[in-house]
Amino acid sequence: MANIPSNPFILVDGSSYLFRAFHGMPALTNSKGQDTGAIYGVVNMLRSLIKQFQPTHMAVVFDAKGKTFRDDIYKEYKANRPSMPEELRSQIAPLHEIIKAMGLPIIVEDGVEADDVIGTLARIATERRIPTLISTGDKDMAQLVNEHVTLINTMNNQVMDEAGVVDKFGIPPSLIIDFLALKGDKVDNIPGVPGVGDKSALAMLQGIGGIDAIYNNLDSIASLEFRGAKSMAAKMETYEEQARLSYELATIKLDCEFSYTPESLCPSSPDNEALKALFSEYEFKRWFEEVSKGNNVLDNPSETNVKPTEDAKPEAAKGVYHTILNKEDFLSWLQKLKSAELFAFDTETTSLNYMEAELVGVSFAVEAGEAAYVPVAHDYADAPEQLDRQWVLEQLKPILESNEYKKVGQHLKYDKNVLANYDIDLQGIAFDTMLESYVFNSVASRHDMDSLAVKYLAYNTVKFEEIAGKGAKQLTFNQIPLEQAAPYAAEDADITLQLHDAIWNKLSEHDTLVSIFNDIELPLASVLARMEQTGVLIDSQQLAQQSQDLAKRILELETEVHNIAGESFNLSSTKQLQHILFEKLELPVIKKTPKGAPSTSEEVLQELAHDYPLPKLLMEYRGLTKLKNTYTDKLPHMINARTGRVHTSYHQAVAATGRLSSTDPNLQNIPIRTEEGRRVRQAFVPQSGYKLVAADYSQIELRIMAHLSEDKGLLNAFAEGKDIHKATAAEVFGVPLDEVSTEQRRSAKAINFGLIYGMSAFGLSRQLNIPRHDAQKYMDLYFERYPGVQTYMETTREQAKSQGFVETVFGRRLYLPDINASNGARRKGAERAAINAPMQGTAADIIKKAMLKVDAWISTLPADDVKMIMQVHDELVFEIKEQKVETYTNTIVSLMEEAVSLSVPLLVEAGTGENWDQAH
Numbered sequence: 001m002a003n004i005p006s007n008p009f010i011l012v013d014g015s016s017y018l019f020r021a022f023h024g025m026p027a028l029t030n031s032k033g034q035d036t037g038a039i040y041g042v043v044n045m046l047r048s049l050i051k052q053f054q055p056t057h058m059a060v061v062f063d064a065k066g067k068t069f070r071d072d073i074y075k076e077y078k079a080n081r082p083s084m085p086e087e088l089r090s091q092i093a094p095l096h097e098i099i100k101a102m103g104l105p106i107i108v109e110d111g112v113e114a115d116d117v118i119g120t121l122a123r124i125a126t127e128r129r130i131p132t133l134i135s136t137g138d139k140d141m142a143q144l145v146n147e148h149v150t151l152i153n154t155m156n157n158q159v160m161d162e163a164g165v166v167d168k169f170g171i172p173p174s175l176i177i178d179f180l181a182l183k184g185d186k187v188d189n190i191p192g193v194p195g196v197g198d199k200s201a202l203a204m205l206q207g208i209g210g211i212d213a214i215y216n217n218l219d220s221i222a223s224l225e226f227r228g229a230k231s232m233a234a235k236m237e238t239y240e241e242q243a244r245l246s247y248e249l250a251t252i253k254l255d256c257e258f259s260y261t262p263e264s265l266c267p268s269s270p271d272n273e274a275l276k277a278l279f280s281e282y283e284f285k286r287w288f289e290e291v292s293k294g295n296n297v298l299d300n301p302s303e304t305n306v307k308p309t310e311d312a313k314p315e316a317a318k319g320v321y322h323t324i325l326n327k328e329d330f331l332s333w334l335q336k337l338k339s340a341e342l343f344a345f346d347t348e349t350t351s352l353n354y355m356e357a358e359l360v361g362v363s364f365a366v367e368a369g370e371a372a373y374v375p376v377a378h379d380y381a382d383a384p385e386q387l388d389r390q391w392v393l394e395q396l397k398p399i400l401e402s403n404e405y406k407k408v409g410q411h412l413k414y415d416k417n418v419l420a421n422y423d424i425d426l427q428g429i430a431f432d433t434m435l436e437s438y439v440f441n442s443v444a445s446r447h448d449m450d451s452l453a454v455k456y457l458a459y460n461t462v463k464f465e466e467i468a469g470k471g472a473k474q475l476t477f478n479q480i481p482l483e484q485a486a487p488y489a490a491e492d493a494d495i496t497l498q499l500h501d502a503i504w505n506k507l508s509e510h511d512t513l514v515s516i517f518n519d520i521e522l523p524l525a526s527v528l529a530r531m532e533q534t535g536v537l538i539d540s541q542q543l544a545q546q547s548q549d550l551a552k553r554i555l556e557l558e559t560e561v562h563n564i565a566g567e568s569f570n571l572s573s574t575k576q577l578q579h580i581l582f583e584k585l586e587l588p589v590i591k592k593t594p595k596g597a598p599s600t601s602e603e604v605l606q607e608l609a610h611d612y613p614l615p616k617l618l619m620e621y622r623g624l625t626k627l628k629n630t631y632t633d634k635l636p637h638m639i640n641a642r643t644g645r646v647h648t649s650y651h652q653a654v655a656a657t658g659r660l661s662s663t664d665p666n667l668q669n670i671p672i673r674t675e676e677g678r679r680v681r682q683a684f685v686p687q688s689g690y691k692l693v694a695a696d697y698s699q700i701e702l703r704i705m706a707h708l709s710e711d712k713g714l715l716n717a718f719a720e721g722k723d724i725h726k727a728t729a730a731e732v733f734g735v736p737l738d739e740v741s742t743e744q745r746r747s748a749k750a751i752n753f754g755l756i757y758g759m760s761a762f763g764l765s766r767q768l769n770i771p772r773h774d775a776q777k778y779m780d781l782y783f784e785r786y787p788g789v790q791t792y793m794e795t796t797r798e799q800a801k802s803q804g805f806v807e808t809v810f811g812r813r814l815y816l817p818d819i820n821a822s823n824g825a826r827r828k829g830a831e832r833a834a835i836n837a838p839m840q841g842t843a844a845d846i847i848k849k850a851m852l853k854v855d856a857w858i859s860t861l862p863a864d865d866v867k868m869i870m871q872v873h874d875e876l877v878f879e880i881k882e883q884k885v886e887t888y889t890n891t892i893v894s895l896m897e898e899a900v901s902l903s904v905p906l907l908v909e910a911g912t913g914e915n916w917d918q919a920h
Contacts, residue, residue: 004150004159005131009262010058011118012049013136014106017042018062018095020137022088030283031804033820033827035087039095039282046104049135050267059105059121059265061114062096068112070249076189077249087823094282101274105265109258115140116253122149123254125262132262140185142169143176143252170202178210181247190249193239200226211247215240270296319365321490322372323482330387330395333364333372337399340366342406342430344497347415348373348489350476353664354417354532355640355647359389360477361485362396363493368501371490380479397424406430410449410496413525413532413652420533432522433499438653439517440507443815447653453495456502461495462488512811520810520848521652527855527868528650528660535645536869536877539683539915540636546679547632550624557621564614571621574600580614587612607766624676631680635665650871657837658812658844660871667872672920684870684916686879693889694919695896695910697874699724700846701756701839707809707902708838711788718904725749731785732778751782755789756839758832793835800834808841809902846906847874850899857895870916877916885912 021041028037046060070077099106109117118134118141125132126148134141135152142165145151151160165173182201184192196204203226208214214221218233226232236243272291279288324330337343344365349357360378365371376389399405401424408431409415416426437447437456445455453459467484468475477485507513562568565584569576581587582598590607591599602622608615638646648662655661662668671677686692702724706714717727722737729740729748740748750767759767765775783790800806805815814837818830851871858866866888870877876896880888889910896908913919 004053004133004152007056008053008131008133008150009121009125009265010049010053010055011121011132011134012046012058012060013114013118013134013138013141014042014060014062014099015114016136016138017045017060018088018092021045022091029817029821030281031820033822034094034282035091035822036094036282036284038088038091039098040284042095043098043102043284043287046099046102053133055267057262057265058267059107059260060099061107061117062092063114064108064110064112066110068116069253070113074245074249076191085823087821087826090822094278098275098278098282101271101278103268103270105260105267107260109256112253112256116256117258119144119252119254120256120258121262121265125149128262130262140176140180140250140252143173143250145173171205175205175210177247177250178205180250181211181243184246185250188249190246191242192246193235193243195228195232195235200228200232203229204232211243319369319371319491319494321370321487321494323486323490324372324374325384325386327387329372330374330392333374334395334399336366337364337405340405342366342408342497342500344371344493344500345400345407345409345412345415346489346492346496347418348477348485349418350478352414354414354649355421355643357418357421358478359393359418359422361489362392363489365490365493365497368498369494371494371497373486373489373493375482375486377478378480378482378485380481384482393422393424401425401427403428408433408496408500410434410452410492410499411653413529416526416529417532420529429522429526431500431504432525433496433503434653435517435521435525436500436503436507439513439521439812440503441813441815442653442656442658443817449492449495449499452499452503457495457498459495459498462491464488510811510813512807513813516810516812516845520845520852523852524848525652527851528652528871530855531868531871532647532649534867534869534879535640535643535647536879537644537685537687538635538639538646539685540639542683543632543636543680546676546683547628550628550632550676554621554624554628557617557624561614561617561621564617571618572625577618581608585612585614587615623671623674627671627676627680631665631670635680635683638665648870655844657814657840658808658848659840659873660844660848662872667870670872678917681917681920682915684877685914689882690879691882691885691912691914692916692919693878693880693885693892693910693912694916695876695878695889695892695908696920697843697847697896698907698909700843700874700906702752703902703904703906704809704839704842704846705756705789705792706904708842709786709788709792710903711786711792713786714789715904725752728752728782728785732781747778751778755779755782755793755835757836796834796838797831800831806834806838808838808845809900810842810845812841812845814838814841843874846900847871847876850896851876853895853899854892857891875920877919 018038022038024041028040029035050058096106096108107114107117115138118136122132122134122144126146129148132149133152134144134149137153141151142160145160145162145165147162151164152158153160160168162173165171165176169176169179171179179201180190180192182193182196182204183198184190184196203224204214204221207224208217208220214236218236221233221236222230270291272294275291276288279285279291322329322333324333344363346363347359348361348363349359351357359376361373361375363371363373374392375386376392378386400407400419405428407426407428409429410432411434412426412429412432416429419426433449433452434447437445437452445451450461450463453461465474467480467488468477480488507517558571561571565580567580567584569580571577577600578598581600582589587608589598590604591601593599602619605615605619605622609619635646640647646665648667649664651661651663670680672681684692702714703718706718713731714724717724723745725745725748726737726740728751729735729744730737732748732751733740733744735744747768750764754764754767761772761776761779764779765772768775796806800816800819804817804819805813807813814833816830816834816837818826819834821827821830851868854868854876858868865881865884867879868876869879876892878888878892889912893908893910897906899906911919
């Protein structure tokens with residue numbers, strides 16, 4: 001790492017900070033809907049930078065509004081950039097106010113970019129031999145590096161001097177402009193030379209020199225070793241004018257004229273009164289408290305410079321970590337585990353696939369700051385002798401399988417599954433930091449340990465890629481030397497214990513959230529682990545036949561599309577598809593991408609398919625291709641060699657509403673409304689002597705709406721067991737129940753479900769293919785007949801706006817950060833979510849509670865009588881012995897219907913079959 005001179009002149013690329021903070025921070029807003037995430041991120045990065053360097057001279061430089069001299073040179077400069085989002089633009093003025101109140105010099109110069117101001121000041125500082133540090137994430141700034149000028153990356157603290165530029169780019173700073181000019185820059189729309197990429201540009205610069213040298217020696221290009229070298233001279237000659245223009249555009253201006261100098265740019269004392277008012281307005285509570293106490297806001301920032309949040313406390317200290325290589329030390333730690341009230345536990349393995357993962361080591365922590373790693377299977381060359389894995393597991397088994405010894409972990413379901421492969425049934429799981437974070441706030445951040453460590457501990461953990469590498473050459477954990485592996489593994493246990501302390505302190509302040517954690521999420525993890533280990537049988541021969549059939553139909557569709565288009569083209573190429581649809585066939589442009597190109601999204605194709613044949617064929621092509629690639633081709637390769645079954649992974653901490661999701665394979669997305677989707681479901685089969693049983697909650701979200709809204713009409717309809725869609729049609733269209741037509745029922749069904757998902761009259765009109773005013777009339781009639789629903793919706797929206805969250809029937813909180821956003825589309829989206837989230841979240845809670853009840857019942861039965869094998873949306877799928885199907889199905893239905901008590905009855909419909917499609 002490059003050395004940084006003491007007390008350098010610091011130039012902050014404020015525009016780089018701004019965009020990185022905007023894209024890197026959560027979309028925070030204050031209670032008035034003002035976006036604040038970028039403000040928070042930039043201020044926090046500035047605080048961290050100042051804490052680190054304590055500069056006596058510095059400036060924060062931003063781009064000015066309007067065009068610059070480069071736009072005069074080249075009208076297409078930055079033309080591809082989408083316009084700045086309003087939610088970012090609205091944060092610029094407040095941010096400038098805060099920076100000024102912090103006492104930091106701020107520069108915004110018309111007609112030039114922030115880069116040019118920084119370049120000019122860096123040039124002046126260099127001439128005066130003033131050591132300068134430029135804080136930026138912009139690669140173009142590498143051209144400014146010299147013996148007096150160093151770069152520091154805003155996000156990862158990496159420092160780059162002249163040698164660092166060569167290490168990163170393969171060329172010195174003096175050739176960076178040439179590099180940018182040759183290959184161009186899509187972000188800034190610098191054209192470059194067509195056909196020149198990173199490798200060819202680098203080869204020419206390293207082999208010949210800069211642009212002038214290249215154009216003086218075009219004949220030398222052919223002898224260079226890069227693909228296309230022999231034809232490159234002709235391209236360079238053809239596009240010389242474009243290359244020269246690109247060089248001019250990429251060159252940072254070093255001769256801007258302004259009155260200030262590096263010596264005159266000095267921070268002043270912060271204006272605490274102004275900061276108090278600003279921090280109060282934008283609701284930065286911790287900073288408001290700091291300045292209210294008279295503290296300098298630039299002192300002791302309480303967060304790091306990587307995606308910090310207000311939940312964080314000062315950075316945790318590096319712990320004392322032990323590597324256990326002998327029995328004496330291991331047995332000593334074993335006693336510590338037995339004596340601890342709670343210990344953190346983690347496994348290190350060879351794979352993220354729990355069915356294939358081999359145990360490489362285990363780590364523990366019993367108190368913050370101290371942890372141990374026990375390696376058992378590192379097998380790289382010259383690896384030290386380690387304790388025998390079987391012996392270690394034999395010693396641990398009594399503790400790990402006991403409820404007496406309480407454990408905490410991060411995503412312990414995975415560890416439970418891995419240990420199951422070694423005949424250990426992990427018990428005594430008291431806490432799980434991933435689930436604690438998810439229950440506390442499902443949308444505030446990601447719930448992986450690295451993200452949580454930054455959020456709650458302001459601590460940057462060692463990342464797996466840092467010790468294992470990336471991509472195809474990434475090492476598995478058994479190949480990583482203990483010098484790196486042991487601190488990494490021990491840190492996992494240590495940080496997990498610290499995270500539990502930090503998150504549980506917050507979670508335990510809310511009794512309902514504690515109940516969601518203790519009574520639903522934590523016990524459910526063990527139920528899901530058993531389902532994952534059980535897996536599901538797949539008929540691979542059937543899928544192979546379907547793949548052949550799909551391939552044939554996909555080929556037919558390609559031919560049909562090409563015939564209509566009048567030419568062959570790549571159906572998967574967005575660019576070619578745009579040309580065919582909107583230029584050649586001149587179909588109407590329904591929607592545009594952020595860059596202004598006609599959109600070819602599913603939504604657009606669906607609308608065009610009403611009037612044009614080619615989009616309709618394209619939709620079928622896309623659907624069948626996805627089905628083939630995702631399921632019929634892939635599923636047979638996912639069958640585990642040891643069990644003969646496919647084992648999905650269920651995720652508890654992904655969907656904000658509390659719903660489960662699944663991957664490898666994703667069971668939630670197998671279509672049920674198409675014939676080909678149902679054929680895939682037919683490949684899910686029971687073992688010999690068993691049947692599949694699918695039990696599905698009927699219209700559960702509508703029933704939850706009736707419960708939440710307390711609307712008498714809905715409550716009565718469900719209490720009397722009426723067909724709710726026919727009942728709604730009878731009310732809305734004013735006809736007797738037994739005279740409701742199929743078309744009227746379909747319309748009522750669209751209204752019932754549309755309202756749950758916040759559908760507008762416009763959306764309903766499109767779905768029913770009726771005029772908008774008719775759709776509005778239907779909705780108005782609906783609310784007249786069911787006034788309780790309208791009252792519930794209005795009340796829920798207002799509550800969401802005032803408190804920032806909504807709740808399920810059982811108290812699960814669903815935060816809505818955009819509910820008061822200044823951006824209308826985001827605010828409307830949050831309002832729709834406010835209505836829908838309590839229903840989706842309550843439905844998720846209900847099926848989770850049902851799974852717990854059913855699992856407890858299954859545990860009392862003879863082994864292998866019943867297996868719960870899948871959960872998909874509002875459905876549970878079981879594998880049941882043939883002779884006991886009827887009895888057990890009745891019990892399952894009863895348990896699911898009685899899982900919770902609402903003001904309307906829950907109805908479960910169950911089916912039986914030789915495959916999943918038959919059973920559904």
